[in-house]
Amino acid sequence: MPELPEVETMCRGIAGVVGHRIVTCDLGQASNSQQRLQPISIRPALPQLKRRLADRQITAIERFGKRVCLRLDDHQLLVFEPRMTGLVLLTDPPTTEHVRFRLTLTDGPLPSVVFWDRRGLGTVQLLSTAEIDSRLGLKRLGPDALRITPDELRDRVSRTRRPVKVALLDQQLVAGIGNLYAAEILFVAGISPRKSAARLTRTQWQRLHAAMLEVLHEAIHYEGSTLGDGTYRNALNQTGSYQNHHRVYDRAGDPCPRCSGAIVRIVQAQRSTFFCKGCQK
């Protein structure tokens, strides 16, 4: 499930498309054929999308939380939101039937950008400058987890009395953290995922901020986590390797790397949480 480190890796992987011009775009085979796969959410509809993308030049790649964004020369923003199983690729996708959207570029070494999504929960959106603020502005999406200051993190996340692990998943408070990295960050910070976000001490906020940067940068270094289902890949369809460095995520029953006690799994807000009762208070 692409979170900040995986999406950052995708963005870096497609940096080479900057300067290229868009020729056209198309839906994947599955979306317009007799296959049983449901089409994913793409806005606006294809005819308008083609008109607004034709001949536009890509000027930058930007990441907004867990979204991969292509900035265009007229300041529109093409937004890929991978959600659970989406990938942004410059190469042949894992399977042809799950290609959802293809952006054809001017000729060169990188002829197209492919959005592939097995489960189809992902979205593709072209936003006008007016829409960018309402869809990706601070009311929708909090400060990025790599840019937020320690004070900002405390001010925003301590607003809620929900468990701190659940609060870290709220993209309006801080953007980019998902279920996997919330668990890893709280383990490194030594904070129980069940503790109310409103009840963390000043020292704990400092540890949480430091752990957040440490874990996210470390995961970016290893190009993200490719879990057991093997779905996540970078722009060249290569796996990440941070899963080999996970301390608690999906390790229920394994010994804690710090105290050797058993890692436990609980459910919070209908999602799995993994932690060490001995090391996280």
Place this chain on the structure above:
DNA sequence: CCCCAGTCCTGCGGGC
């Protein structure tokens, strides 16, 4: 305002 439960979707694995 705050928070929870339900919804979307496909592929996989457990149980029988």
Place this chain on the structure above:
DNA sequence: TGCCCGCAGGACTGGG
């Protein structure tokens, strides 16, 4: 061997 069901969870919606 095959079928059914539950589960995975990011973002959003509806309602208490």
